[in-house]
Amino acid sequence: MPLPPAAPMEPLSLNRLPSTDALSGTVLALDLVDGGTLELAIADERIRWIAAGVDWAGEGDDPSDVVEAAPGVYLIDVDFEQFERGTEAVTVVADVAGGWALVAHQERFHPEQTWSRGPEVTHTFAAARIRGAVQSGEQPAPTRELIGHRHLYRYSPRNVYEHIYINSGAMCGHNVNTMGTPGRADCHPASYHRIRDGVYLVGWREYDSAAGMLAVIDLGAGQATGKVLHPEHFLRSVSRPFGGPIIWAGAAPDYPDGLEPR
Numbered sequence: 001m002p003l004p005p006a007a008p009m010e011p012l013s014l015n016r017l018p019s020t021d022a023l024s025g026t027v028l029a030l031d032l033v034d035g036g037t038l039e040l041a042i043a044d045e046r047i048r049w050i051a052a053g054v055d056w057a058g059e060g061d062d063p064s065d066v067v068e069a070a071p072g073v074y075l076i077d078v079d080f081e082q083f084e085r086g087t088e089a090v091t092v093v094a095d096v097a098g099g100w101a102l103v104a105h106q107e108r109f110h111p112e113q114t115w116s117r118g119p120e121v122t123h124t125f126a127a128a129r130i131r132g133a134v135q136s137g138e139q140p141a142p143t144r145e146l147i148g149h150r151h152l153y154r155y156s157p158r159n160v161y162e163h164i165y166i167n168s169g170a171m172c173g174h175n176v177n178t179m180g181t182p183g184r185a186d187c188h189p190a191s192y193h194r195i196r197d198g199v200y201l202v203g204w205r206e207y208d209s210a211a212g213m214l215a216v217i218d219l220g221a222g223q224a225t226g227k228v229l230h231p232e233h234f235l236r237s238v239s240r241p242f243g244g245p246i247i248w249a250g251a252a253p254d255y256p257d258g259l260e261p262r
Contacts, residue, residue: 009179014156015244017225020068023076028094030101030128033139038103038128040076040092042066047078049090054126056088056105065241069216069225070199072097077227079239086236089229091214093140093201099133102126102140102193102201106212106229108237119189119205121212121229143194144168146202146217147261148252152176153224155244162249163202165192167261171204215243222246 021044028040036053047064051057062081069075076092087108094101103126127139146165153161162174171190175181190204198220205212215226225243232238255261 010156010158012155012159012228012240012242012244014159015154016241017067017069017223017243019065020074021066022068023066023074028076028092028101029131030092030103031131032103033127033129036126038090038092040078042076047076049078051090054105055124056090056107058085060085063239065227065239067225067241067243069093069223070195070218070221073195073199073216073218075216075225075227077239083235089227089237089239091227093195093216094130095140095195095199096130096133098137098196099130099135100137100139100195101128101130102195103128104201104203104214106214108210108212108229108231119207119212120210121205123191123203123205123212123214125191125193125201125203137196138194140193140195140201142168143192143200145194146192146200146252148255150250151217151224152247152249153244154247155242160247165190165202168192169262171202173204173206210237213242217246219246222248 023042030038039050041048048061050059063079065077067075074094078090080088089106091104105124108121150164158179160177162176164172170187172187174185188204188207193201200217203214210231212229215224228240229237230240
């Protein structure tokens with residue numbers, strides 16, 4: 001008896017906020033707080049970029065995706081096409097109202113380079129001032145405000161993931177109701193940055209995996225907007241979108257004195 005055909009996979013971007021052309025035709029110039037610059041000339045689905053004074057300095061004209069992930073806060077993703085940079089990408093979270101931005105550079109590496117278990121993606125983060133804007137509030141910075149929170153993310157009707165932010169360097173990911181991998185769970189190295197009140201950038205590197213994720217979490221609207229640096233093959237990665245509404249599953253507990261997470 002033949003097996004029934006497999007159900008088609010639902011994209012993890014089915015419930016994601018839409019892309020926008022609100023910044024198309026503009027140039028976003030960033031002065032990194034710790035040195036270096038990044039300029040983004042934004043067009044329809046492409047960005048001309050020039051980075052100087054950083055480890056990943058260079059320039060290119062590459063595919064891009066821009067989403068208003070929170071009011072006045074844009075997730076700007078640049079997917080490097082150059083063969084020699086095929087395992088890299090850069091993502092900018094720009095708070096145009098506050099005059100600040102956070103630049104995240106992502107790069108896959110191969111485990112044989114370190115001969116150790118762990119993730120195969122690195123994230124580096126740099127706060128930046130938007131040139132010509134008046135900065136207000138605090139610059140984007142690492143935060144502990146999400147530690148202990150527990151969220152469910154509904155990326156599509158049949159793909160629900162749980163995140164438990166357990167300490168300043170790790171989160172637990174649980175595939176609550178997913179197509180193909182229900183019940184799978186693991187802990188992953190993670191980073192949390194506060195963009196402004198109630199808006200965060202969460203980055204995690206899947207353990208024993210060649211995938212790395214970044215997501216803007218808007219707690220006020222209950223919405224997540226993200227991208228995966230996803231391996232296509234040994235020498236090429238691509239940015240793939242994901243996102244959807246947040247289902248609240250638990251706030252941070254009150255840890256006993258002396259037993260707070262690191």
